[in-house]
Amino acid sequence: MGEPAQLQADRLGRLGRFRGSQDRNLWFWAFVGPFTVGLLVFVYVPIGWSLYLSFFDARNTVTPSDFVGLGNYRDMLTDPAFVDSLGTFTAFAAFIVPSTFAISLGLALLVHNARWLQGFFRSVFFLPTACSYVVASLVWKLSIFNGVRFGLANTVLGWFGQxxxxxxxVTHPPWYWVVLVTLRLWLQSGFYMILFIAGLKRIPRDIYEAAAVDGAKPGWQTFRWITLPSLRATSTAVLVLLLVNAYQSFDEFFNLLSSSGQYPPYARPPLVYLYYLALGNGQDFGHGSAGAVVLTLIIAVVTVAQGRLLGLGRRDS
Known part of the structure; x- marks a missing residue:
C-alpha cells in the first residue's frame, strides 16, 4: 500500500525545508561542507586530543594509559625554561607590538594621502605579507645579517669603519633582537597598513571640513583630535591581533637561531620551547600538551582583557 497522502506531504515538506528554496541549503553545504570537515579533522580533533594528552604521562606515545591529572600543568608552571620562554615573548612583544602599530599607521597615512599611485604603493608595502616566514628568515640570516663581513648589514657597517x-x-649585546624585530616588521607591517587604510576610508570627509572651518590646523592637531579617535575600533583590533601573533611567534625564531638541529639556550618563545619538548629526543607529549593549553589560556585571557580595556565591540566605537 502507498503511504498516506498526509505523511507523504509532511515528508516532502521536511525535505523542502531541508533543501531550502532553489536548493540553497544544499549548495551551502556543498561549498562549506569540505571546509567544515577539514576544520573538524585537522583543528578541533587535534585540539581535543592535545587536551586529553595533557592529563597523561605521554612519552613517545599518543595513546597513553598513565593518568597524572594536573601533574603536567604543575610541572610546566614551575619549569624555569617554560617560564623563561614566556619572558622571551614579553620582550619580543614589547618591541614588535608598538613598533608595528606605529609603522603600519604611518604607512597607511602616507598611502591614503598620496595623490598619485596609491594602488602601486599599497601593493608594494603589502607584498611582503605574501612571503613565507621561512624564506624571509633565510634571506635575513644568510644575506642581510650574515655574521661574516660579506653580509649586507656588515658591508654597510664597513663603509663607516666598523x-x-x-x-x-652573541648575547651581550643581544644583537639577535635587531634581526628578529626587523624581519617581523617587514613581513607584517603591510597587512596592518591595509587595515588602517580601510579604517581611514570610513572617516567622513565632512568631519575634516568642519574642523577646518573651526580653525583646526592640518597635521598633528587634526590627527590627534580627529583621525586617531576615529580609528579607535581599528586600532584596538590591530593591537589584539599583534599581541596574539607575538604569542604565536615560531618560524623566525626557529629558522634564524637554530643551526645543525640545535637551538641556543636564549630567545626561546613558548612555541619553540614546546616544539623541542614534544618533538625532541624525549617526545614528551604530556608536558608539551599541558604547556600548549596553558599558552592558549594565557592568549585567551590577555586578548579578552585587552579587548575590554580598549573597548573592542562597544557600540560607540
Missing part, C-alpha cells in the same frame, strides 16, 4: 657584527651568535 667591525663586522656576529648578529645571531
Amino acid at each position: 667591525d663586522p657584527v656576529a648578529w645571531l651568535s
Whole structure:
C-alpha cells in the first residue's frame, strides 16, 4: 500500500525545508561542507586530543594509559625554561607590538594621502605579507645579517669603519633582537597598513571640513583630535591581533637561531620551547600538551582583557 497522502506531504515538506528554496541549503553545504570537515579533522580533533594528552604521562606515545591529572600543568608552571620562554615573548612583544602599530599607521597615512599611485604603493608595502616566514628568515640570516663581513648589514657597517657584527651568535649585546624585530616588521607591517587604510576610508570627509572651518590646523592637531579617535575600533583590533601573533611567534625564531638541529639556550618563545619538548629526543607529549593549553589560556585571557580595556565591540566605537 502507498503511504498516506498526509505523511507523504509532511515528508516532502521536511525535505523542502531541508533543501531550502532553489536548493540553497544544499549548495551551502556543498561549498562549506569540505571546509567544515577539514576544520573538524585537522583543528578541533587535534585540539581535543592535545587536551586529553595533557592529563597523561605521554612519552613517545599518543595513546597513553598513565593518568597524572594536573601533574603536567604543575610541572610546566614551575619549569624555569617554560617560564623563561614566556619572558622571551614579553620582550619580543614589547618591541614588535608598538613598533608595528606605529609603522603600519604611518604607512597607511602616507598611502591614503598620496595623490598619485596609491594602488602601486599599497601593493608594494603589502607584498611582503605574501612571503613565507621561512624564506624571509633565510634571506635575513644568510644575506642581510650574515655574521661574516660579506653580509649586507656588515658591508654597510664597513663603509663607516666598523667591525663586522656576529648578529645571531652573541648575547651581550643581544644583537639577535635587531634581526628578529626587523624581519617581523617587514613581513607584517603591510597587512596592518591595509587595515588602517580601510579604517581611514570610513572617516567622513565632512568631519575634516568642519574642523577646518573651526580653525583646526592640518597635521598633528587634526590627527590627534580627529583621525586617531576615529580609528579607535581599528586600532584596538590591530593591537589584539599583534599581541596574539607575538604569542604565536615560531618560524623566525626557529629558522634564524637554530643551526645543525640545535637551538641556543636564549630567545626561546613558548612555541619553540614546546616544539623541542614534544618533538625532541624525549617526545614528551604530556608536558608539551599541558604547556600548549596553558599558552592558549594565557592568549585567551590577555586578548579578552585587552579587548575590554580598549573597548573592542562597544557600540560607540
